[in-house]
Amino acid sequence: MARASLVTQLTCKLESRVGLLAVISGRLAEAGVNIGALLAYEENGVGEFTLVCDDTTKAAEVLNGLGAEVGEESAVSVEMDNEAGALAEVSETISEAGVNIYYAYATACGDTCDCTHATVVFHTDDDTRAFQALSS
Numbered sequence: 001m002a003r004a005s006l007v008t009q010l011t012c013k014l015e016s017r018v019g020l021l022a023v024i025s026g027r028l029a030e031a032g033v034n035i036g037a038l039l040a041y042e043e044n045g046v047g048e049f050t051l052v053c054d055d056t057t058k059a060a061e062v063l064n065g066l067g068a069e070v071g072e073e074s075a076v077s078v079e080m081d082n083e084a085g086a087l088a089e090v091s092e093t094i095s096e097a098g099v100n101i102y103y104a105y106a107t108a109c110g111d112t113c114d115c116t117h118a119t120v121v122f123h124t125d126d127d128t129r130a131f132q133a134l135s136s
Helices: 020-030 056-065 086-096 127-135
Strands: 003-015 035-043 046-053 069-081 101-108 117-124
Touching: 003 056, 003 117, 003 127, 020 035, 020 046, 020 056, 035 101, 035 117, 046 056, 056 069, 069 086, 069 127, 086 101, 086 117, 086 127, 117 127
Parallel strands: none
Antiparallel strands: 003 046, 003 069, 035 046, 069 117, 101 117
């Protein structure tokens, strides 16, 4: 069964360069901030990051200190069984609530561990309604 929670995720952009993820994750670690989920990619010379952290305020301060454009937005974090069909069931529940999923990113163990759960973070057009649908 899936467990959903509303979270705040940070978005930030910095000029792309070698080692940028190491710098960001290192500075957050130095500040005692844990990254619970991460989406990172480069587009047109810009490193774009979306992070769910255990201390959003402190994380935003660190990212601002690096010169990043930082934004906040809601998201729905869903812990689900790591098995075939679990993502389809959660996605269908969100769809049946009339909510559009803008994007999702996930983490789960690979074939080398005994991981029984996966976590997927969804950003939708109505995160509150998606959370309510998954919580009922």
